[in-house]
Amino acid sequence: MLAPSNQELSLFSGLQKELIQRKTDGLLRQRRLLDSPQAEHIIANDKHFLSFCSNDYLGLANRPELIAAMQKAAGDSGVGSGASNLITGHHRYHDALEKQLAKFVDMPAALLFSTGYMANIGVIGALMGRHDAIFADKLNHACLNEGAYLSRAAFHRFAHNDVIALEKLLKESTAQHKLIAADAVFSMDGDIAPLAEYLALCEQYDAYLYIDDAHGFGVLGERGKGSLSHLNLKSPRIIMMATLGKAAGVAGAFVAGEQVVIDYLIQKANSYVYSTPAPPALSATLSAAVKLIENGDDLRAHLRLLIATFKANLTLKNWQILPSDTAVQPLIVGSNQAALALSEHLQAMGILVPAIRPPTVPVNTARLRISLSAAHSVDDVLRLAKAINDAEKMMIANSATTSLETV
Numbered sequence: 001m002l003a004p005s006n007q008e009l010s011l012f013s014g015l016q017k018e019l020i021q022r023k024t025d026g027l028l029r030q031r032r033l034l035d036s037p038q039a040e041h042i043i044a045n046d047k048h049f050l051s052f053c054s055n056d057y058l059g060l061a062n063r064p065e066l067i068a069a070m071q072k073a074a075g076d077s078g079v080g081s082g083a084s085n086l087i088t089g090h091h092r093y094h095d096a097l098e099k100q101l102a103k104f105v106d107m108p109a110a111l112l113f114s115t116g117y118m119a120n121i122g123v124i125g126a127l128m129g130r131h132d133a134i135f136a137d138k139l140n141h142a143c144l145n146e147g148a149y150l151s152r153a154a155f156h157r158f159a160h161n162d163v164i165a166l167e168k169l170l171k172e173s174t175a176q177h178k179l180i181a182a183d184a185v186f187s188m189d190g191d192i193a194p195l196a197e198y199l200a201l202c203e204q205y206d207a208y209l210y211i212d213d214a215h216g217f218g219v220l221g222e223r224g225k226g227s228l229s230h231l232n233l234k235s236p237r238i239i240m241m242a243t244l245g246k247a248a249g250v251a252g253a254f255v256a257g258e259q260v261v262i263d264y265l266i267q268k269a270n271s272y273v274y275s276t277p278a279p280p281a282l283s284a285t286l287s288a289a290v291k292l293i294e295n296g297d298d299l300r301a302h303l304r305l306l307i308a309t310f311k312a313n314l315t316l317k318n319w320q321i322l323p324s325d326t327a328v329q330p331l332i333v334g335s336n337q338a339a340l341a342l343s344e345h346l347q348a349m350g351i352l353v354p355a356i357r358p359p360t361v362p363v364n365t366a367r368l369r370i371s372l373s374a375a376h377s378v379d380d381v382l383r384l385a386k387a388i389n390d391a392e393k394m395m396i397a398n399s400a401t402t403s404l405e406t407v
C-alpha cells in the first residue's frame, strides 16, 4: 500500500490552514537569504541594501580583529566544546570570559549561556518555583515569559513601565519568593525601564530584580557597561542578563550577579547543565569584543550622533517616532498592511528596515524597527530620513486624491 504523500496527511491540514490565514492577515514572516557578513551594507536575496535591521549596534560583527581572534582561537582550541560544562566542556576561554565580564559589569560573578533565550529560560526556571511569583512588564521579550511559564511560578504581567500597577501586584502577593523581570531597554520600543523604582520595590517587598540588558549592554553606561551603569544602580538583589550577539557582535549571553546565585545556577539552570556550551573559540573572540566595547567610547559617540541626526531630520506629520535615545528607533505607522507597504517601498529604494507586526508588538502598533549602528555613516542616516519623509508625503498626497475622488 502506498503511504499518503506528506502534503496529504490530515495532521498537516491545520498547519496549512494557519499558514494561509497568516498570509491573509499580512503576518506571514519570511526569511531573507544573506550573502554578505552582517553589516550596514549587505547582500540579501541577491540585492545590495543599506540595512537598518541588525542589532550589531557597534558594528563589531565583521571587525577584522575579531575575525582574526576567532581564527587564532579555533587553531588552538578547536571548533567544538564536545561536552557539557559539568563534564569536560568548560574551557579556559569560557572561564576567562566569565571573569572578564563579571569584572566589566562590576558584579561578583558571571555565567555564560549559549544564547540569551537559553539564559532567560534557564535562570528564571531555576530561581523560581511553584510557590513563587514573577512580575513582568507586558512588553518584555518573549523568552522572559517563556522562562516564567517553565518555572511554574504565578505569573503577573503589568502594563508597560507601570510602577503603580506593579506595586499593587506585589502588595497583594503572598508568594514565597518574588522576582521582577524587565527588559532594561525595550527591544521594539527603545525606551528604558524605570529600574530605580523597581529596585526600590524589590527592597520593600524582598524580591529579586532580573534585568534583561540585551539592548543596553555595549551601548549605554560608562564604557558600555550597560543600563545598570547608565542608571547608576547596584544591589545584591540584581541579576543581569546581557546578550553577546547584539552590540558585542558575536553570539551567546551571560548572567551576572552574586556568587551564590551563580553557584546555584551552575547546579540548577537546566539550559546550562544539559546543553553543550558554545565553542571555546567564540569565548576567545568575545574576550576581544568586550575589550573593543570597553575602549569604544568613539563608537558610542558616533552612534549618539547618528541617533540625533536621524531624529533632527525627520519631518513627520502622521507617523510617529517613539521617544527613544537608544539605537532602536521605532516608527509607528499603525496597520500591519501600512507597515509592510512602507517597508516594501523602502526596500524598492534599496533600504532595508524590518516591519514588526503582532504578536511581536501589540495590535495596531505595527512599526518599522529602525536599528542604528556605529557602522552607519551620517549620509546613510540622512538617506533613510529623507526616504521616510518622502514616503509619508506621498502617502498624504495619495489619500488626499482618494478623498477628493469620493466627494
Ligand SMILES: *Cc1c(COP(=O)(O)O)cnc(C)c1O
Pocket: 114, 115, 116, 117, 118, 120, 141, 143, 183, 187, 212, 214, 215, 243, 244, 245, 252, 253
Ligand atoms: C535578542 C533578545 C534576547 C535573546 O537573545 P539571543 O542571544 O538572541 O537568544 C533576549 N532578550 C531580549 C530583550 C532580546 O532582545
